[in-house]
Amino acid sequence: MIRSGTTVDQMVRAIGDRIVTGYLRPGEKLDETSLAARFDVSRTPVREALGQLSAMGLVERRPNRGAIVAVVTQEHLASIFESMAELEAICARFSAERMTSNERRRLEIEHQASARMVQLGAKEDYEYFNHEFHSRLYRGAHNTHIHDLTVMTRSRLAPFRRAQFMLPGRLAKSWQEHDLIVTAIMRGDSVAAGKAARDHVSIVSEASAVFAADDRKPIRRDVA
Structure with missing residues (x-):
């Protein structure tokens, strides 16, 4: 379990690092349920983490279709x-x-x-x-x-x-x-x-x- 208070920051770091280093490829779907299970948290902090990653340009959030890894040129x-x-x-x-x-x-x-x-x-x-x-x-x-x-x-x-x-x-x-x-x-x-x-x-x-x-x-x- 990730410590309370640092959950979102740690998820942003972990997911961001995997995107930048190529383990998560452009266009790959980021499923909230799977991420919540992996980090042992609810979907609410997962959504917040994906929101921050979207603001950083690493994730693309699509209405009613979920989030995918963005293309960073x-x-x-x-x-x-x-x-x-x-x-x-x-x-x-x-x-x-x-x-x-x-x-x-x-x-x-x-x-x-x-x-x-x-x-x-x-x-x-x-x-x-x-x-x-x-x-x-x-x-x-x-x-x-x-x-x-x-x-x-x-x-x-x-x-x-x-x-x-x-x-x-x-x-x-x-x-x-x-x-x-x-x-x-x-x-x-x-x-x-x-x-x-x-x-x-x-x-x-x-x-x-x-x-x-x-x-x-x-x-x-x-x-x-």
Whole structure:
């Protein structure tokens, strides 16, 4: 049984990951009854999860016909990542200008600690760190509207941003890209921070394109 309060979020993550990694194919039906049985929940949270996945563009809900896995084109995915890159660049630039000394210190400490995760190949731990790292940048911008807009856009890309770490060598490259962002912020160099963040998301976009390919095959999460 999935813990109360996290049921919908966990279903969104699990189903979204299976769609992105190719285990659920475009056009495949998502039966509410079967999903409810699999997750040991009622159909109500299943509908909510499918609604969130629909908002993310991963599921297509058809009136009186149920839900199916949506077709995610590379062009559509690239357009969202392009927006994400600009939003993250703004956040990084503002963070370099506005982060408090304590916020900068925590960012650097957490970043350096994540190097150990890369050495160990701890993908799940690094996924969690990566989410927190970017959240620190959004909060560090000290602009509520930009923060909320960035978080909303990130939620649409969440399964793809997680899936990138299944690609060979991606953990180490991600850390190196983060290092450029952190170094610029610690120097108070807003221009360099913005560029590093934009480049980082652009690289993630390129890495994630494989998960929107029409001929992709299922990719196991234990791939190095």
